[in-house]
Structure formats: C-alpha cells, structure tokens
Amino acid sequence: MRQSVPKLFLHIGSEKTGTSSIQTFLSEHRRRLRRRGVLYSYSLGARTHTKLSAYAMNDDRREDVHVSHGIHTAEDLERFRAHLRRKLRAECRKQSIERVVLSDEHCQSLLRANAEVERVRDLLAPLAQTIEVVVYLRRQDEMAASAYASHLKFGLCLPPIDEYLESIDSDNGYYDLESLVERWSAVFGRDHVTVRIFERSRLHRGDVLEDFLETCGIDVGDDWERPGRRNPALGYQATEFLRRFNEHSPRMENGRIDKRRARLIRILEDHFGHEKHLPSRRVAEALYARFHDSNERLRQTLGLASLFHADFLAYPEHAIDRAFTAEEAASIAALIWRGTGENPAAGGLWGKLVRAGLEPRLAVRRLRNRLELARRVSPG
Numbered sequence: 496m497r498q499s500v501p502k503l504f505l506h507i508g509s510e511k512t513g514t515s516s517i518q519t520f521l522s523e524h525r526r527r528l529r530r531r532g533v534l535y536s537y538s539l540g541a542r543t544h545t546k547l548s549a550y551a552m553n554d555d556r557r558e559d560v561h562v563s564h565g566i567h568t569a570e571d572l573e574r575f576r577a578h579l580r581r582k583l584r585a586e587c588r589k590q591s592i593e594r595v596v597l598s599d600e601h602c603q604s605l606l607r608a609n610a611e612v613e614r615v616r617d618l619l620a621p622l623a624q625t626i627e628v629v630v631y632l633r634r635q636d637e638m639a640a641s642a643y644a645s646h647l648k649f650g651l652c653l654p655p656i657d658e659y660l661e662s663i664d665s666d667n668g669y670y671d672l673e674s675l676v677e678r679w680s681a682v683f684g685r686d687h688v689t690v691r692i693f694e695r696s697r698l699h700r701g702d703v704l705e706d707f708l709e710t711c712g713i714d715v716g717d718d719w720e721r722p723g724r725r726n727p728a729l730g731y732q733a734t735e736f737l738r739r740f741n742e743h744s745p746r747m748e749n750g751r752i753d754k755r756r757a758r759l760i761r762i763l764e765d766h767f768g769h770e771k772h773l774p775s776r777r778v779a780e781a782l783y784a785r786f787h788d789s790n791e792r793l794r795q796t797l798g799l800a801s802l803f804h805a806d807f808l809a810y811p812e813h814a815i816d817r818a819f820t821a822e823e824a825a826s827i828a829a830l831i832w833r834g835t836g837e838n839p840a841a842g843g844l845w846g847k848l849v850r851a852g853l854e855p856r857l858a859v860r861r862l863r864n865r866l867e868l869a870r871r872v873s874p875g
Contacts, residue, residue, distance in 0.1 A: 499588075499621065500534075500592050500623050501593055501623070502595070503596075503597070503619060504596045504629055504711045505615070505619065505627070508599075509693075510600045510638070511633060511638050511642055516722050517704055518543050518598050519722040519725060520721060521596060523722070524715075527719070532594065533594055534596070536596075539597060540599075543598065544599040545560050545601055546564060546579055547615065548601035550576055551602075551612070551615045558605060560601060560605065562747075584621070584622065587622045588622075594712070594713075595622070596713075602615065603630065603675060606678075609678055612679055612681075616682050616683060628687060629691065630679065630690055632672050632675075634783060635782055635790075636660065638670060639663055640660070641728070642669075643656050643660075643774075645726065650741055653738060655814070656773070657814045660778045661782075665788075673796075676688065727769070728771040728772070729767050729768065729770065732767060732827065733763040733772075735819035737763070762830055762831055763827070773809070774814055775813050776808075776810035790803070
C-alpha cells in the first residue's frame with residue numbers, strides 16, 4: 496500500500512457558483528471515475544464532502560453541519576476526527592489512484608480562521624504529494640441574490656430582498672473574496688490556489704462543470720451524463736411565502752434539522768423554479784460598490800485585467816413592492832396540500848436515493864430490493 500497519491504484537488508466553492516452540479520456529476524460517476532484512477536471520496540460524504548468542514552472548524556464552534564453528523568459534544572468531535580482520519584487515509588492509499596478530488600463549499604463559508612484552514616492542510620498533506628486548491632469567485636451582488644433564496648430554503652428568517660442586500664457590510668467575511676484567497680494562499684501557498692471567475696464567458700465551454708473538469712485534468716467524454724439544473728431560484732410568490740412560513744416553522748426540531756422542509760422546497764421549486772426574484776438595480780450596484788477596494792486589491796494580486804463584469808441590466812429597475820396577498824398564500828398552500836403537485840418523480844424513494852448521491856444503477860438496485868422486501872412482507 497503506497498503512502499500518498501500524486502495529486503489531490505480540493506474544491507472549496509465558493510457557495511452559489513455551481514457547486515451542486517459539480518458534486519452531483521462526481522458522485523453519480525464515482526465508480527466510472529475510479530476506473531480511470533480518479534477518486535471522489537466517499538468517506539467525506541456521499542455527494543458533498545461536508546465532513547471536511549465539520550472536521551476543520553475550531554473546537555469551540557457548533558454549526559448545523561456538526562448536528563447533521565451527530566457532533567454535539569467535545570467527545571463527539573474527537574471521535575469524529577479520529578474516525579475520519581482513519582477512513583480517509585485507507586481510502587486514499589489504495590493502488591491505482593492517480594488523483595483525489597474533494598469538494599466542500601462550506602470551506603469557503605465556514606472556515607474563517609487560518610487555524611481552521613491549517614487543520615485541513617494537516618489532514619490532507621500526508622495523503623498527497625501535491626495539493627491544489629480550486630475556488631470559484633462570483634460578484635458579491637450576484638452571490639447575495641442567490642444566497643437569499645438558499646437561506647430561505649434552509650429556514651432562515653429574512654427581511655425583503657432589498658433590505659437583506661442593504662444589510663451586508665464590506666467587512667462581511669462571507670463576501671470578502673480578498674480575505675478568502677489570502678487565507679487559503681497563506682496556508683497552501685499562492686501557487687497552489689487556482690482562482691476561477693464564475694462568469695460564463697470566462698469558463699471553459701461556458702460551463703462551470705466543464706471548467707472544473709478541465710482545471711483538474713479529468714478527461715471525460717460527452718457521453719457522460721451531465722446533471723440538470725440544481726438549486727433553482729424562486730420567484731416572488733414562493734419567496735414571500737417562505738419568508739412568512741419560516742417565521743412560524745423552525746428549521747430545527749428536538750435539536751435536529753427538520754427533514755420535512757425538503758419536501759416543501761421541492762414542491763416550490765417544481766412550480767416556481769422557472770422564475771427568479773431579484774433585488775433592485777440600485778441596491779445591487781450599491782452592494783457591489785461596497786467591495787470595490789478589496790476587489791481591486793484582489794484583481795491586482797491575481798494579475799487580471801478585470802475581476803468581474805460590470806453589467807447590472809439583469810436586475811429590475813425597481814424591486815417588487817406590492818403586497819403578498821392571502822389569495823397567493825392559499826394557492827401555494829393548496830399545492831403543498833396536494834403533495835408533490837404535477838411532478839411525482841420529485842418525491843418518493845427514488846427521489847431520495849438519487850438525491851443521496853447514488854449512481855443510477857445502484858439506485859435502481861436498491862429500489863428493486865426495497866420493492867421486493869415490501870412484496871414479501873405485505874399480506875396476501
């Protein structure tokens with residue numbers, strides 16, 4: 496058993512830059528990639544490697560990602576870390592692996608201190624001869640508009656979208672891209688941090704998945720099935736419904752994340768995912784302007800002619816200011832009452848298996864086994 500693989504690629508996000516599409520592709524083709532010498536780790540997570548950020552956060556922190564992995568006490572964290580080190584080491588030291596790919600966008604959003612990034616490095620350094628960090632950067636106003644919908648889906652209580660963007664200061668670490676690049680460069684070395692700009696015109700073949708595969712040197716054919724659109728945006732009606740719903744339905748129940756919310760979100764995405772509720776142009780421009788100085792310093796560091804495009808025409812001149820009516824709320828409630836609405840494939844066991852990151856053939860096999868078991872135990 497060899498001691499390390501030649502190369503490891505660590506994809507750290509950022510959030511809202513197509514990470515779900517990348518992770519879905521890698522997890523669905525995990526076996527096929529493995530036959531080509533590429534390991535997409537399973538020990539860190541079936542689809543998203545959230546165990547990595549849970550491992551790396553400082554001991555005094557407790558986030559939802561800890562709860563989702565059963566970490567509630569210092570003893571839980573110690574056991575979790577020891578177990579993860581053993582599993583990841585064994586997984587990476589198998590013969591015929593030429594490169595390892597890890598992906599966890601929470602590395603961008605949750606790992607805020609150099610010590611936490613150093614903990615990632617110390618975990619991975621014994622496993623690979625070379626580690627390359629890959630990060631995608633997106634303009635702050637676009638990040639915020641996309642994050643707004645995601646936070647509502649997650650269960651957060653938020654103000655209207657214009658107020659939300661206006662509350663973001665220039666010292667908000669989530670949107671401070673300069674500090675993000677500096678933090679990871681300080682630990683892994685600037686030459687080992689690849690920065691890509693999340694704009695269609697600057698991505699390989701105009702697509703973030705294709706760009707990531709090219710960046711990692713993973714050669715796949717066009718016959719490899721690509722995932723459909725992930726995490727669709729929500730229109731005004733669904734957004735306003737969720738804003739009010741979240742005030743009355745906590746996302747945690749008995750110390751655990753309420754999984755029933757996922758069903759609600761699927762229904763809203765099925766019926767309202769073709770729309771997008773955006774802030775006003777004035778508010779978007781003002782938010783981007785607040786990060787002008789740090790963005791400019793980052794541009795100079797990266798040696799780019801421009802960091803981002805400066806087109807704001809996609810935003811409406813004025814935000815929607817009409818009231819969300821009781822009739823609209825009742826209409827959405829009726830959709831929820833009918834379950835999965837017009838898209839039954841969105842629910843059920845099959846949907847759960849696919850969303851869990853299983854490859855289609857494995858999902859089919861597991862579904863067949865469950866149906867066979869149900870047939871055996873059913874009366875008559």
